[in-house]
Amino acid sequence: MGNTATNFENHYQKWRTYCRSDAVALSSSDDAYVNNPHFQAMVDMGEDAVPYIMQKLRTDEDAHFLIHALERITNKRFTPEEIEEAKVRYGTPLGNQGYAAMWLDWWNQQQLGKDGKQ
Numbered sequence: 001m002g003n004t005a006t007n008f009e010n011h012y013q014k015w016r017t018y019c020r021s022d023a024v025a026l027s028s029s030d031d032a033y034v035n036n037p038h039f040q041a042m043v044d045m046g047e048d049a050v051p052y053i054m055q056k057l058r059t060d061e062d063a064h065f066l067i068h069a070l071e072r073i074t075n076k077r078f079t080p081e082e083i084e085e086a087k088v089r090y091g092t093p094l095g096n097q098g099y100a101a102m103w104l105d106w107w108n109q110q111q112l113g114k115d116g117k118q
Helices: 003-019 037-044 046-059 063-074 080-090 095-117
Strands: none
Touching (some): 046 095
């Protein structure tokens, strides 16, 4: 595992431990999950963290709060049209899990675009 991967995984595991604490796990606020130095460290990794975040969204059903890291790293904001389309595809309300699915779709499109242009 490369240094970036190790660094990401280290912060991810510490963030997950933090998220499992009663003070956070019982909170209804997304802010409780993202106001943490390990979450911020993942954000600070910038675009290098994006592939690892996507992998976590695919494999860890509790990773959906990482959508907030993606927003901060990429500055991507889904359009109202994209959100309406996702509601049709994933159901409404979308919630964080629905947005996680949207981010995975976005990532897949980004990867297809890279592969098709090289």
